[in-house]
Amino acid sequence: MGSRKYAGKDTRPTNEFIHIDLLPDVKRPRNLNINLLLIVLIAVVASWLIIYLPLTSRQTALDAALERSGDAQYELLLVNEQLVGLNIENERIAFYERLERAQALQTDFDALHDAVATEIERRGVIHYFLYDAVAGELYIQVSATSITSFDIIDFDLIELPMVIRSQYTVTHHEGTRVHAEFVVEVDLDVE
Numbered sequence: 001m002g003s004r005k006y007a008g009k010d011t012r013p014t015n016e017f018i019h020i021d022l023l024p025d026v027k028r029p030r031n032l033n034i035n036l037l038l039i040v041l042i043a044v045v046a047s048w049l050i051i052y053l054p055l056t057s058r059q060t061a062l063d064a065a066l067e068r069s070g071d072a073q074y075e076l077l078l079v080n081e082q083l084v085g086l087n088i089e090n091e092r093i094a095f096y097e098r099l100e101r102a103q104a105l106q107t108d109f110d111a112l113h114d115a116v117a118t119e120i121e122r123r124g125v126i127h128y129f130l131y132d133a134v135a136g137e138l139y140i141q142v143s144a145t146s147i148t149s150f151d152i153i154d155f156d157l158i159e160l161p162m163v164i165r166s167q168y169t170v171t172h173h174e175g176t177r178v179h180a181e182f183v184v185e186v187d188l189d190v191e
Contacts (some may be wrong), residue, residue, distance in 0.1 A: 012048075051078045059123045112162065112186065116140070119156040120182075123149040127179070138184040143177045 061174040083090070113129060115140060120126055124144035131138050144150060150168050165185040172179050 078146060113139075115160055115162070116157065116184065118151055119160065122156070123153050136186055138182070138186060140182040140184065141171070142178060143174070143179045145176060145178070146182075147178055150178075150182075153182070157182070157184055 030117050056142070112131070117129070119125060120140065120142055124142040125142060127141040129138070129140050142150070142153065144153070147170060154168055158165050163184055166182060166188050167184075168180045168182045170178060170180045
């Protein structure tokens with residue numbers, strides 16, 4: 001028998017799709033994407049809390065300070081323009097301020113001198129008597145026969161109501177006389 005070729009029909013349909021899976025089966029979890037989004041969100045919120053909030057409060061304080069500074073500079077400019085416009089010299093203003101300070105330092109020096117001198121002249125001789133109105137101190141050079149006289153003078157001065165503090169230093173000896181300088185702090189407002 002002769003060979004006969006079998007010509008049969010192909011059993012596969014012609015429109016069928018052939019699926020070939022070249023990649024292995026890998027599960028990609030959606031949790032990874034959500035975790036990344038949460039980390040980014042937390043970083044943004046933390047940077048807003050750490051950087052933005054303190055920066056805005058400091059920026060507000062700086063703006064207010066700059067505004068006050070600008071207002072003060074503008075006011076100074078206006079005052080200087082008024083001084084120039086009124087022909088007022090700064091030297092006259094300074095002189096007036098010195099006069100007001102000097103008037104505040106005025107005191108009844110004679111009453112102070114008499115009260116202190118009578119206490120000192122019981123025990124010694126006054127060589128000079130200086131009063132510093134700014135410091136409120138008397139500088140008195142006294143000579144006496146002994147150093148114990150200075151202790152008594154010092155005690156008598158402390159008894160005066162206007163004397164706050166009295167201190168003396170012996171400066172030198174001259175024959176039988178001893179010289180000392182007293183520094184006496186006084187308060188002239190005491191009556």
